Amino acid sequence: xxxxxxxxxxxxxxxxxxxxxxxxxxxxxxxxxxxxxxxxxxxxxxxxxxxxxxxxxxxxxxxxxxxxxxxxxxxxxxxxxxxxxxxxxxxxxxxxxxxxxxxxxxxxxxxxxxxxxxxxxxxxxxxxxxxxxxxxxxxxxxxxxxxxxxxxxxxxxxxxxxxxxxxxxxxxxxxxxxxxxxxxxxxxxxxxxxxxxxxxxxxxxxxxxxxxxxxxxxxxxxxxxxxxxxxxxxxxxxxxxxxxxxxxxxxxxxxxxxxxxxxxxxxxxxxxxxxxxxxxxxxxxxxxxxxxxxxxxxxx
Numbered sequence: 001x002x003x004x005x006x007x008x009x010x011x012x013x014x015x016x017x018x019x020x021x022x023x024x025x026x027x028x029x030x031x032x033x034x035x036x037x038x039x040x041x042x043x044x045x046x047x048x049x050x051x052x053x054x055x056x057x058x059x060x061x062x063x064x065x066x067x068x069x070x071x072x073x074x075x076x077x078x079x080x081x082x083x084x085x086x087x088x089x090x091x092x093x094x095x096x097x098x099x100x101x102x103x104x105x106x107x108x109x110x111x112x113x114x115x116x117x118x119x120x121x122x123x124x125x126x127x128x129x130x131x132x133x134x135x136x137x138x139x140x141x142x143x144x145x146x147x148x149x150x151x152x153x154x155x156x157x158x159x160x161x162x163x164x165x166x167x168x169x170x171x172x173x174x175x176x177x178x179x180x181x182x183x184x185x186x187x188x189x190x191x192x193x194x195x196x197x198x199x200x201x202x203x204x205x206x207x208x209x210x211x212x213x214x215x216x217x218x219x220x221x222x223x224x225x226x227x228x229x230x231x232x233x234x235x236x237x238x239x240x241x242x243x244x245x246x247x248x249x250x251x252x253x254x255x256x257x258x259x260x261x262x263x264x265x266x267x268x269x270x271x272x273x274x275x276x277x278x279x280x281x282x283x284x285x286x287x288x289x290x291x292x293x294x295x296x297x298x299x300x
Contacts, residue, residue, distance in 0.1 A: 036082045039073045047089045047105065056110050063107045063117060067134070070103055070119050074132035080124050095174065097165040098123060106159050106181070112224075114181035116157035120201060133200065146215040149204030156203065156217075158190055164232045164239070167269040172196070173205045175239065175274070177230055182221060185256035189230045191218040191239060191267065208267065210276045218267075220244060221255035228260060238268040240282055 034042075046069065049062035073079050080101055084092050091104040104118040118135040137157035142148055150156060158178035166172055176192040193205040193216055204216035222228050222244050230241040242260035251257040264282050267274040 034072070036073065036076060036078060039069055039076065040082075040084055040086060042069045043073065043084075043090070044086055044088075047087065050105070050107055051089060059107050059109075060115070063105070063115075066105070067117055067119075070117075071132075071134070074103075074119055074121050074130065077128040078124070080121055080130045091159055091161060093160060093163055095163045095165055099165070099174075102160055102163070104160055108181070112181065112184040114159075116159060116180075118155065118157070118160075120152075122199075131199075135201070145219050146217055149202065149216060151203070152201050156190070156192070158188075158192075160192075162232055167237055168272055171272055173207050175232070177232065177239070184224070186221050186224055186258075187228075188222075189220045189228055189241075191230070191241075193217055207273050208276075209273050211278075222258045222260075223247075223256055226259035229264075236268070238266045238277070238280075239274070240264055240266045240280055 043066055046062045046066035050059050050066065053059035053062055084090075084103075089105065091102065093104070094101045100123075101121045102118060103121065104116070107115045107117070109115060116137055119132055120135060121130050121132040124130045133152050135155035135157075136153045137155050138150070141156070145156070158180040160176050160178045162177040164175035164177070166174060172195050174194040176190070176194055178190040178192060180188040180190065182188045191208070192203055193207055195202050195205050206214045206216050208215040208218060220228060220230070220241065228242045228244065230239070232239050241264065243263045243265050244255075244258045245261040246252050246254065247257050247259060264280040266277040266280045266282075268277050
């Protein structure tokens with residue numbers, strides 16, 4: 001081949017390679033090579049694999065893959081406001097005051113316990129990009145949960161279904177209502193307290209005032225086969241919940257045999273604290289399905 005033609009072809013190839021690399025670098029600099037709808041489809045795909053996985057290993061692997069896509073999504077422009085309305089098996093909650101958003105899901109295990117993943121996304125900057133943090137579940141649950149404080153690396157894993165914003169002008173504590181499939185015999189629900197220190201989440205604020213003392217969170221454990229109501233009533237600013245009792249004498253402290261006794265208690269907001277009220281005259285709809293158990297969908 002004529003050396004001049006060879007030189008021309010080489011030069012043309014080098015130019016094409018340069019343009020291709022430049023385009024790729026620009027796309028990487030923009031933050032992602034996928035659009036939000038495309039990422040949403042990938043997340044939904046792995047959520048379905050969590051649902052269909054026959055054993056723990058497959059479900060956990062699918063959850064890890066899902067988490068990588070959620071990480072990518074969190075860093076994308078416009079992610080905070082995007083609806084993600086096709087993620088049926090994932091809780092996507094936004095605080096009523098717009099302070100943060102949660103992407104939260106559970107992984108059902110063969111022993112009827114659950115594991116949890118949660119990403120907290122902050123409001124976007126002027127360019128539309130958000131800071132985010134993954135909450136890392138505790139590997140071993142400590143004693144005296146009601147009096148402990150945790151950060152994002154020591155998260156009491158659960159599935160949140162309601163965010164209650166600060167109720168006073170000078171308050172900065174959020175209340176989170178959550179569900180946990182605890183073990184083969186019992187479930188749990190939580191009233192969790194959340195504040196932010198230097199922009200990072202902190203769980204456990206001493207704002208819950210009970211007859212037995214001040215607590216940082218409330219933990220309710222009850223039998224697997226029953227349901228428990230735990231809801232925030234915005235009108236009168238109180239969290240109302242079933243009072244739990246053992247089904248028979250001699251079972252006190254054995255929470256696998258606890259359930260609602262047809263009475264209700266509440267926490268009412270008052271001057272920066274949540275104060276206990278006993279025997280609230282109220283009837284709630286019993287709904288213990290705020291969590292996302294993909295295997296139930298598959299069985300129907």
